[in-house]
Amino acid sequence: MNTKYEGFETPGITVDLSIFTVNETRLKVMLVRRAEVPFQGYWSLPGGFLKTSESLDAAAQRVLCEKSGVSDVYMEQLYTFGDPKRDPRSRVITVAYIALIPWQSLPQPASEKVTDLTWASVDALPKLAFDHREILSYAVKRLRAKVSYSNIVYGLMPKQFRLSELQSMYETIIDDKLDKRNFRKQMLATGLLKETGKKELAGAHRPAMLYQFKSKEIVFFN
Amino acid sequence: MNTKYEGFETPGITVDLSIFTVNETRLKVMLVRRAEVPFQGYWSLPGGFLKTSESLDAAAQRVLCEKSGVSDVYMEQLYTFGDPKRDPRSRVITVAYIALIPWQSLPQPASEKVTDLTWASVDALPKLAFDHREILSYAVKRLRAKVSYSNIVYGLMPKQFRLSELQSMYETIIDDKLDKRNFRKQMLATGLLKETGKKELAGAHRPAMLYQFKSKEIVFFN
DNA sequence: CCAAAAGTGTTATTGATACACCCATGC
């Protein structure tokens, strides 16, 4: 038996990531296909075992980079799931994380044949391995809540953007429509945005002013 | 070496609890004195190793009951701390919890000689073992924040109470004064309280109506 | 000149804040 102290357990520790992005006005999450038992062939959240002398944050960062190819994005610890039966093989406790990646920052997949990684709309999920469905709904809940009292959408926007793109980002995540004038007023009132001076000229319409965030800091409102 | 898979670690898992109560208009947290190395003789948060086939919540519940003698109180998972160096002996990851106990629910200590357990004011803490100071400041931060957007103070109130006691509870936790009339208006407007009909007669003043919560549910505002 | 998205202010409503006096009781 795999114990360190009499009667106490030393379970395996993993990190599992809910990596979100928004594309085509859909909130999407990264799923990877499991190559091994248990749940072979099922989709699951990307994750991995904690390595020796690696902090939890570092492990999450490593998994993020391995799977997405990006680093330096918004990430936070979500919750720790430790039900004794959540892994049918042996006791595994997982520390769940949330990460946000702007769609534009994602490297395009090298080939069309990548079938072991996908971005699934959170409202059209396949069956998931382990308790990953539960983890993911918790992650979505946290994300939706946090959007409304912080500027966490930072993590999903490209460097420069139109205010209408920012509004669309909010609308996609909270799944509701917002008033254009009130939205702009409020956003500019936060003082967190600055004009870049550049104007986007693409499209048969009046060009839009491009904005960017003054800093990467996440701020809480209320 | 204590590994389960090549290169992966199976650290010890503990739960550590920040158990809060309020007494004499001070927010207090339970500390226990460590009998063993490391940090022998230091004060620390109550905690313990996860047992085989025990869920994280169950472990936290067990520790709570062992140390405080109460169960069925408000408890929530806080955060997981996994720095590789946080325990000088070996790798230990701790899942931190918050618990709230009404002062009136606490069994009085059997003898005056109990010197291995204390309730310390959170603004006058001794040196703590491990990273418990960090855990505790995180817990206090969470508690203070949550008080202002939920009815989490439920967890600290006795069955029946005066509105002025409820106000005092809020003021103690957020460390600020509130307006009496506005406070009462808002509290009653939530619809979460009901009069008990009873009046408290103690004291040389007009007796106060006693209230209680309609349900134990925790509700979020905003 | 038509389509398409950008940009812009005012009013109404709601919620939050500030504030002072009388009441019921015990001693």
Added chain:
DNA sequence: GCATGGGTGTATCAATAACACTTTTGG
């Protein structure tokens, strides 16, 4: 009758919500 905490209402201010038309461009 005085000290103590209990109990009550209104006016102001700030924030939020509702709402429609003009502008600039490409085709």
